[in-house]
Amino acid sequence: MDDLNLLRDLGRDLEHEPPPTLVRQRSRLAGGAAAPRRRRWLAPAIMATAAAVTAALVLVPTVLLRGGDGGRHALGTVARTESGPARAVNVLVIGADGRNGGASNADSIVLVHLPADRGRASVLSIPRDVVSSPVTCPNAKLASPRMTYMLTGGLSCSVKRVESLTSVRVDQAVKVDFAGFAKMVDALGGVEITLPKAVDDRNSGLRLGAGRHLVKGRQALAYARVRHGLDDGSDLARVERQQRLMKALLARAHQKFGNPVAMARFVAAASSSVTVLGGDDSVALKSLAKGLEKVNPNRSDYAVLPTRINPADPGTLVVDEARTAAALRPFKR
Amino acid sequence: MTAAPAVPETETDAELIRRSHADPEAFAALFDRYAPMLYRYVSRRLGPEQAEDIVGDTFLAAFGRRARYDLERPDARPWLFGIVTKLVARHHRDEAARYRALRRSPAEHAVPFPDDAVDDAVAAAGVRPVLAGALAALPRRDRDVLLLVAWADLSYAETAAALGIPVGTVRSRLNRARRKIRAALGDTDPMREEA
Numbered sequence: 001m002d003d004l005n006l007l008r009d010l011g012r013d014l015e016h017e018p019p020p021t022l023v024r025q026r027s028r029l030a031g032g033a034a035a036p037r038r039r040r041w042l043a044p045a046i047m048a049t050a051a052a053v054t055a056a057l058v059l060v061p062t063v064l065l066r067g068g069d070g071g072r073h074a075l076g077t078v079a080r081t082e083s084g085p086a087r088a089v090n091v092l093v094i095g096a097d098g099r100n101g102g103a104s105n106a107d108s109i110v111l112v113h114l115p116a117d118r119g120r121a122s123v124l125s126i127p128r129d130v131v132s133s134p135v136t137c138p139n140a141k142l143a144s145p146r147m148t149y150m151l152t153g154g155l156s157c158s159v160k161r162v163e164s165l166t167s168v169r170v171d172q173a174v175k176v177d178f179a180g181f182a183k184m185v186d187a188l189g190g191v192e193i194t195l196p197k198a199v200d201d202r203n204s205g206l207r208l209g210a211g212r213h214l215v216k217g218r219q220a221l222a223y224a225r226v227r228h229g230l231d232d233g234s235d236l237a238r239v240e241r242q243q244r245l246m247k248a249l250l251a252r253a254h255q256k257f258g259n260p261v262a263m264a265r266f267v268a269a270a271s272s273s274v275t276v277l278g279g280d281d282s283v284a285l286k287s288l289a290k291g292l293e294k295v296n297p298n299r300s301d302y303a304v305l306p307t308r309i310n311p312a313d314p315g316t317l318v319v320d321e322a323r324t325a326a327a328l329r330p331f332k333r
Numbered sequence: 334m335t336a337a338p339a340v341p342e343t344e345t346d347a348e349l350i351r352r353s354h355a356d357p358e359a360f361a362a363l364f365d366r367y368a369p370m371l372y373r374y375v376s377r378r379l380g381p382e383q384a385e386d387i388v389g390d391t392f393l394a395a396f397g398r399r400a401r402y403d404l405e406r407p408d409a410r411p412w413l414f415g416i417v418t419k420l421v422a423r424h425h426r427d428e429a430a431r432y433r434a435l436r437r438s439p440a441e442h443a444v445p446f447p448d449d450a451v452d453d454a455v456a457a458a459g460v461r462p463v464l465a466g467a468l469a470a471l472p473r474r475d476r477d478v479l480l481l482v483a484w485a486d487l488s489y490a491e492t493a494a495a496l497g498i499p500v501g502t503v504r505s506r507l508n509r510a511r512r513k514i515r516a517a518l519g520d521t522d523p524m525r526e527e528a
Contacts, residue, residue, distance in 0.1 A: 006460055014380075014435075
């Protein structure tokens with residue numbers, strides 16, 4: 001055989017098919033493209049972020065209010081929320097991709113500002129390709145200045161990096177691990193979804209007829225990810241579907257909380273997927289959770305931290321200092 | 334529901350990139366067109382773990398440089414493979430280590446072959462460690478040329494465009510790389526079971 005053909009055979013052996021998660025890289029592109037404008041409801045990156053925030057808004061109160069030990073991982077190194085009358089707080093929400101082995105990467109990074117009356121949140125998405133200036137973290141050497149690697153030094157280090165990047169004080173940080181999502185659904189005995197038509201999608205593994213179904217975690221995850229055969233296949237449609245799923249999950253959770261066994265199972269699954277930083281003061285955590293519970297994700301204000309392509313490294317972004325003031329204003333109150 | 338405007342199949346890459354100057358969202362169509370192909374290529378060189386991020390980095394960098402794209406070139410593949418090559422180069426130690434690992438280990442998994450392919454398959458399995466070792470030992474620039482031709486299926490002219498070098502240089506690097514590969518293979522008899 002010819003050497004080039006042998007080489008081609010070796011190449012085919014080494015090749016891997018693109019995973020469904022490759023689509024995340026597409027939304028990074030939208031994050032960079034969307035940066036110049038303050039509000040872009042239809043940009044996929046923001047919508048994906050909205051899904052992460054919805055997840056956080058659903059999960060955090062659930063875990064914290066229902067007696068889960070969400071404070072277990074607390075390191076107590078950042079400012080705590082005082083108990084007593086509510087005051088405005090800034091919460092950092094990180095959606096982590098939970099890769100097997102190795103540190104997980106931050107997939108979506110979001111600052112949420114809750115005003116004292118807790119009515120309407122401001123949500124600022126930080127593109128994961130933004131680079132931050134170096135910060136010193138006691139327990140980590142900084143691997144890469146890109147924000148997506150912010151979890152390397154733990155949540156307290158993530159907080160420092162966001163504070164240094166935005167000059168906004170972060171009161172609380174929450175990490176939501178999407179890998180645990182399927183487990184949470186299973187703990188609730190499944191979740192109800194409605195399909196407008198039959199779906200058979202090989203990429204995501206979703207095969208269901210039209211109508212209402214009670215699906216287990218793996219299928220719920222496929223439903224959240226599927227890009228073909230349902231709606232118009234756009235990222236936007238997918239994210240709307242994810243939000244419907246989150247709402248269905250919340251409804252299911254409320255339904256099941258009368259059952260102590262189901263509830264205990266759910267809390268165990270959820271608390272292993274949600275990490276909270278900001279002190280183990282349960283009063284403070286509960287007051288924050290109550291605040292989050294009141295917020296309506298649909299009434300919140302979504303924006304993206306203004307960035308531009310990093311001239312020193314076009315694969316990354318830098319904060320566009322000239323345009324950040326307006327975006328950061330709600331967070332400095 | 335706002336559906337993304339359908340991209341006509343006939344639109345060339347250059348037309349897409351031109352449209353993306355005013356409408357950045359148009360660039361996403363380029364991602365849909367080539368991300369899977371680039372992923373497969375990088376997964377060969379660096380494995381699946383790094384391929385995903387590198388594909389994302391590639392498109393982000395391409396997006397940042399789209400104003401400088403030569404619109405006279407309808408096919409954007411050489412341009413994208415050029416960016417990929419630069420990004421893969423940052424991991425050249427990982428890449429060499431990946432090939433060296435193959436050199437040491439036997440075939441990772443047995444793949445069933447149709448009968449008439451068995452001989453070739455046996456031969457391929459036998460030379461695989463040798464090939465991998467030879468790849469690991471190649472200078473980075475020669476390997477870039479060899480793999481753009483053998484794995485990315487670029488022509489000599491496209492490879493030259495991707496790397497920003499003359500076609501003559503592509504030929505000489507390719508010849509040098511193939512000579513070394515053949516020399517390595519020559520040390521073994523690929524038809525023998527114990528290579």
